[in-house]
Amino acid sequence: MTVLLAAPRSFCAGVERAIEIVERALQRRPHPVYVRKQIVHNSHVVADLEGRGAVFVDELDEVPDGATVVFSAHGVAPAVRVEADRRGLDVIDATCPLVTKVHAEARRFAGRGDTVILVGHAGHEEVEGTLGEAPRRTVLVADVAGVAALRVKDPDRVSYLTQTTLAADEVAEVVAALRARFPKLRGPGSDDICYATTNRQEAVKAIARDADLVLVVGSRNSSNSQRLVELAKRLGTPAYLIDDAAGLRAEWLTGARVIGLSAGASAPPRLVDEVIAALRSRGPVTVEERAVAAERLQFALPPAVRP
Ligand code: SF4
Numbered sequence: 001m002t003v004l005l006a007a008p009r010s011f012c013a014g015v016e017r018a019i020e021i022v023e024r025a026l027q028r029r030p031h032p033v034y035v036r037k038q039i040v041h042n043s044h045v046v047a048d049l050e051g052r053g054a055v056f057v058d059e060l061d062e063v064p065d066g067a068t069v070v071f072s073a074h075g076v077a078p079a080v081r082v083e084a085d086r087r088g089l090d091v092i093d094a095t096c097p098l099v100t101k102v103h104a105e106a107r108r109f110a111g112r113g114d115t116v117i118l119v120g121h122a123g124h125e126e127v128e129g130t131l132g133e134a135p136r137r138t139v140l141v142a143d144v145a146g147v148a149a150l151r152v153k154d155p156d157r158v159s160y161l162t163q164t165t166l167a168a169d170e171v172a173e174v175v176a177a178l179r180a181r182f183p184k185l186r187g188p189g190s191d192d193i194c195y196a197t198t199n200r201q202e203a204v205k206a207i208a209r210d211a212d213l214v215l216v217v218g219s220r221n222s223s224n225s226q227r228l229v230e231l232a233k234r235l236g237t238p239a240y241l242i243d244d245a246a247g248l249r250a251e252w253l254t255g256a257r258v259i260g261l262s263a264g265a266s267a268p269p270r271l272v273d274e275v276i277a278a279l280r281s282r283g284p285v286t287v288e289e290r291a292v293a294a295e296r297l298q299f300a301l302p303p304a305v306r307p
Pocket of ligand 1: 012014196265
């Protein structure tokens with residue numbers, strides 16, 4: 001069996017930073033340290049930090065007054081910050097700087113009087129946070145079909161933004177449909193889909209056509225991992241999302257000689273190693289890495305947890 005290993009894969013700079021923020025908070029602040037929502041969308045990361053004293057909550061009303069709370073990498077609506085302030089919570093913000101960029105655009109676009117069209121998935125934490133920047137001026141659209149149904153106040157004053165973890169080719173179709181409906185549409189200066197999402201999608205493209213099957217390591221609620229699975233399928237290759245090696249099914253592997261392997265930006269690299277080890281337990285495996293980009297980006301930590 002040959003394993004075609006996509007590169008880049010696994011942790012991005014925003015996820016590494018968010019995990020390090022919780023680790024440092026656990027070292028420096030009284031326990032328990034609360035984390036609003038999953039710090040990143042991965043069950044292994046969450047279980048590991050829980051084992052070290054982090055308490056994950058859905059909303060701030062589960063956090064006692066004055067306690068330390070970390071905001072997750074997906075960001076929060078301004079109303080959440082206001083509430084945390086009012087409650088005297090010790091907030092440490094792990095929002096990815098690339099999500100913060102989208103929030104700033106939402107404020108800027110809404111501030112100049114535009115209707116802001118946010119391309120994204122309803123219910124995703126990042127989308128809820130971005131919508132919260134200008135709730136009365138922002139409308140959410142998920143796909144091309146949704147564009148036709150949009151109602152805006154002034155079709156000449158429309159801007160768009162996107163969730164950071166969408167499929168680049170699908171977003172291009174939605175933006176083309178928006179531009180056809182609103183010729184004066186304005187958008188962000190640089191893509192909102194982040195570098196890590198783009199690179200992982202390009203890397204899956206580089207392996208999917210040559211693979212009999214693609215495996216993506218990631219959790220079900222990880223948007224960028226789900227998009228990798230869908231992308232491989234669109235390219236005609238069967239693909240599956242697995243949380244870890246235990247998710248492998250023998251029937252998928254029957255007759256497969258070349259397995260494509262990647263991992264979403266929130267999935268720890270060791271889980272990929274464990275999948276390769278599990279494949280090796282079935283017979284000899286040659287691992288061939290296909291790299292489409294080198295990632296060196298790092299984000300500074302917030303002052304609250306700097307050395
Ligand atoms: Fe930031 Fe992109 Fe990573 Fe999300 S996937 S944490 S936006 S770098």
